[in-house]
Amino acid sequence: MIWTERITIDADVCHGKPCVRGLRYPVTMILDLLGSGMTAQDLLADYPDLEADDIQA
Numbered sequence: 001m002i003w004t005e006r007i008t009i010d011a012d013v014c015h016g017k018p019c020v021r022g023l024r025y026p027v028t029m030i031l032d033l034l035g036s037g038m039t040a041q042d043l044l045a046d047y048p049d050l051e052a053d054d055i056q057a
Contacts, residue, residue, distance in 0.1 A: 006057035020054045
């Protein structure tokens with residue numbers, strides 16, 4: 001997996017913060033959710049636009 005295909009930075013999306021594939025899910029949000037105890041499977045269930053490789057990136 002090439003992480004740069006999964007994580008994008010666009011000045012017009014989420015104030016230029018790194019996001020998952022332009023989905024407007026900031027990387028910091030994903031990390032915060034994982035840090036709070038959610039599993040990758042929980043994230044995939046709650047955010048159907050996400051793919052497992054997005055979380056690993």
